[in-house]
Amino acid sequence: MNITIESVHFDTAERLEDFINQKVGKLDQFSDSIIGAEVTLRLDKAETSENKVAEIELDIPGSNLFAKKQSKTFEESVDQTCEALRKQLIKRKEKLKAK
Numbered sequence: 433m434n435i436t437i438e439s440v441h442f443d444t445a446e447r448l449e450d451f452i453n454q455k456v457g458k459l460d461q462f463s464d465s466i467i468g469a470e471v472t473l474r475l476d477k478a479e480t481s482e483n484k485v486a487e488i489e490l491d492i493p494g495s496n497l498f499a500k501k502q503s504k505t506f507e508e509s510v511d512q513t514c515e516a517l518r519k520q521l522i523k524r525k526e527k528l529k530a531k
Contacts, residue, residue: 433457433466440474444506448473451507455514456488462521467491473506486510490517497521 435456437449456469468491476483482502486509490497499516503509 433460434468435471436468437471438473440472442473442475444473448506452510455510459490459514459517459521462518463492463525465492467493471510473509476502484509486513488513488517490521492524497524 433456435453437444437452452471456471459469460466470489470491472487474485474487476485482504484504484506485500485502486506487498487500488510497517497520499513499520501509501512501516503512
């Protein structure tokens with residue numbers, strides 16, 4: 433799977449990129465048809481502490497899956513987003529089996 437990480441208006445630390453690659457790479461367990469993932473990290477303009485936004489779009493034949501989460505840290509946002517995508521992949525797999 434090809435993972436693209438884009439950070440809007442800041443540079444990501446290598447440690448964060450490794451974390452993202454590890455988390456998103458684990459989604460392969462739930463679907464072997466994932467072609468790639470596009471991860472976008474950005475800071476929300478809100479003055480709250482929960483201003484770290486992670487968006488992940490999975491490229492899958494037939495359709496794309498998308499999830500977006502916001503929290504206090506990028507790691508937490510990525511973790512929550514991957515969990516949401518995991519649920520979407522499982523639901524999609526069950527739909528395909530039912531056909």
